[in-house]
Amino acid sequence: MTCTLGEVKNRADFIVYWGGNPAECHPRHFTKYTLMQKSRFLPRGRKDRTMVLVDIRETKSVKAADVFLQVRPGKDFELITILRAMIKDQPISDAQLAETGLTREQLQDFVTRMKAAKFGVFFFGMGLSMTRGKHMNSAALLTLAAELNAFTKFVAMPMRGHGNVTGADVIMRWQTGYPFGISFNRGYPRYNPGEFSTVDVLVRGDTDCNFIIGADPGATMPKPAIEHLASVPTIVLDPHVTHTSKLARVHITTAPAGISAPGTAYRMDEIPMPLRPALESPYPSDEEVVRRIKETILKKPDWMGERPQMLTSQVG
Amino acid sequence: MDLKVIDNATCTFCGCVCDDIQLHADENRIHQAKKACVLGKAWFLNHTAERKYPDALIDGHEATLDEAIEAAADHLYKADMPLVYGMSNTTCEAQRECVEMADHLGGLLDSHTSL
Known part of the structure; x- marks a missing residue:
């Protein structure tokens, strides 16, 4: 379930970068497609959009983010699985939460924001797809995006490097x-x-x-x-x-x-x-x-x- | 000296493939890459049209293109399990040729994606 960057530029009001550092690896992604552009549906540009960054460490991309969620290394799959449960209001134990390195409030806020978005998008990088869990992590994130469509429009797209x-x-x-x-x-x-x-x-x-x-x-x-x-x-x-x-x-x-x-x-x-x-x-x-x-x-x-x-x- | 200006050039350094770059070039190299980011500027300005390397190398020695094509075809044909790999910094047209070649060879075919 994906879309073009043109759709993101014109419609996406909720942008999540997961396991990537676009500020340094895709320097024009913010300005050309995701954050800064104004459109008919987002006339105030950056002010009409929310950006969440999920990563294991603070990178230069943190400065561009409204919310930064620092997940414990290798716990992306667990975090995605918890989010999948939380959007359906299923109970999560404190022990399960502790594993991700994030608090219940942070995740509840993330879930509320995702559900409230008009058009959400996950951009996932090699920090997700090449670490513990590998393609299972990508598959989990795609499932989360698919399941969010019960509430709002949500898509996912890999951040590809290396030219063609x-x-x-x-x-x-x-x-x-x-x-x-x-x-x-x-x-x-x-x-x-x-x-x-x-x-x-x-x-x-x-x-x-x-x-x-x-x-x-x-x-x-x-x-x-x-x-x-x-x-x-x-x-x-x-x-x-x-x-x-x-x-x-x-x-x-x-x-x-x-x-x-x-x-x-x-x-x-x-x-x-x-x-x-x-x-x-x-x-x-x-x-x-x-x-x-x-x-x-x-x-x-x-x-x-x-x-x-x-x-x-x-x-x- | 007048520089040739190319509007809406495409940068293939990263996956953004920005297609709004303005290049100012003479016959030998690109002097300016307007609108490109740091990575894109480095990409465009670091390549020249000079003959910096030999046409081909066989076992470390300079060779002609024709000899190298023969040698490459021989190695690939003789192999039982040849691998065709990479295809990132190249065009779709070349990738298509690679797929067809791997098919004829009965070999393996893979890109950076699997890393």
Whole structure:
């Protein structure tokens, strides 16, 4: 249950950031979409909106918030579950409350504000989705947003970082039916994060060749994963010679997307934006290089034989 | 010197994908990124059109693009379990090619989302 940032800008009078620091990581989110904009429905802009920040520590985003709820680290799931109970007036014990590090008054005030909102929105960051509980935390927050719709309009949206990572989800969903963590090794797409997700695959040493594009796992992944990247042939496409390039057997320099390569990128609310490159690059685009590698592979005999359900037969 | 002005340019640094940036650029680099935030300014101003790196590297040695494409295709084709990973700082058009390539390879396909 989500919406576009345009709807947030025009209608949302109650904004919750959960486990994120937009003031430093998405600096224009407040001014462009969520807090400062005036609209037909919120003519006084910031004065017509309430912002709540839920996080484990005080960040620069606290200054922008009307209410700051400091949850105990790793207790997001418990807090969301308590809120789900409280909106339905179910009893909560003091011991359960104490676990979250927040008081009954704080949570009752939060619940009252959520129910009184005309249009509420949860923006959740990696502080929620990448800490203890992981995707179960996101699922719990989405459930809370869904259940709040018994009282008022409420939506939830992840705060995506890393440029076009939203586009990657969208393209994979469009082509395979799944957003990430996909295996084609039976000839059709299968989805199983934990089994097919990259960190797990690399730490276990499952792959015997890695093709890395628009990412630098050599700088961010755990040590066993990096050691595996160096131990098998790795191919890197990047505008810079990265940490991963230095471990790789093949590095190809490509034009940076949006600066010298044209194309499309998705905003976090899944709105596609055309790129307007300003510079001519001496390097080819990612698109051209991947297409050429793919075409070179296609000239070789297909190891799997006849495949009637190839994606190419669906989207040419 | 006259700078080329590009209105409504799109910044792909973070998930906001702001599409109202005004870029002032010459042939080599972007001098100004108006309306962009600190992160966006750094993103636009730190990339140039110079040939800063070799076209390609194979085993640490400089190589041509054609050689590197051949080598990459060979490694991927020979592998039993190739992985196609990343796709964050790139375009949807390139992502689509990646999906098709992973499908042909019978390999794994994953993005930053799974981290």
